Structure formats: structure tokens, C-alpha cells
Amino acid sequence: MYKVYILYSNTLNKFYIGYTGDNIQTRLKKHNSNHKGFTGKVNDWFVKYTEDYKTKEEALAREKQIKSWKSRKMILQLIEKVNT
Template sequence: MSFNVYILYSSTRDRYCIGHTGDDLQERLRKNNSDHKGFTGKTGDWVIVYTEVCSTKTAAYQCEREIKAWKSRKKIELLISSRL
């Protein structure tokens, strides 16, 4: 089983959301776009702008934490543009 680190973008909020999942990415995106109380709830316009495959859940979690620790929009956007 593989795990994915992902970055979502909402044009309504002009924000990024970083996470990881072992689920199908499209199913995870559907859940993020559903009306719920979490960070991604209410806007419903999230799109996947970056993915990275990891072999273990631990590796995916570590990668997610590393990206979140940057606290830099420019660095995140540089990572996204490097995959285009």
C-alpha cells in the first residue's frame, strides 16, 4: 500500500491545505470538499495542486510535517511549481 502527501488549494480562501492519506486521492478530495466543520469545510472548491507518493504512513506523515514546518507560502509554491 502506498501513501500520498498532498497539497490542496482553494481560490476562494487563497489558502493551501497540506495533508497525507492512504485513501484514494479523489475520494480524499471529495471529503475535503464536502460541507463539514474542519479547515476545508464550507468552501468546496479545493483542488489538488501537488502529490508525492511515500511507501509508508510514517514517511508520508514526516513529509507532511516537514512541509507544514516551512510556514512559507513561497517555499510551498516553489515545491508545487517544481512538479509542473
């Protein structure tokens, strides 16, 4: 099972979109650790949204689709659909 996820950082006021085959909490710990890369700058990332997929290919395609939007508004609309 694979997950597409959207993280949010209050410090950066930014979203991060990714996918994983790992446990989402394990992956979140890695994002919140001190490391090189976009999410390594701060340690206040939290999960705002997830979707489940059976294959890595499906999850990767969905991740790329969401990233291609390049639109905070569309990401917020996606998150709001789940929370309503």
C-alpha cells in the first residue's frame, strides 16, 4: 500500500507533497529530522491530507498531478473536500 500525502509547516507557511510506501508516521519523522532538503529546514511539519493507492506507479502519478497544479488554492480545495 502506498500513500500520497500533503504536509504543512506553520513556520514556513508552505505545503509539501510526497508519496511513500512506508508508514506515514515514520515518514513524517524523517521529514521533521534535521537533514538537507526542503523539509529539513524546520521540524513542525504535520500531515494535512492523505490518499491510499495499491501501487507505487499510481501514487507517483497522483503526486506528480498534484505538484503540477502549482496552486495553493487547488491544494486547499482538495484538503477541504475531505474535511467537509
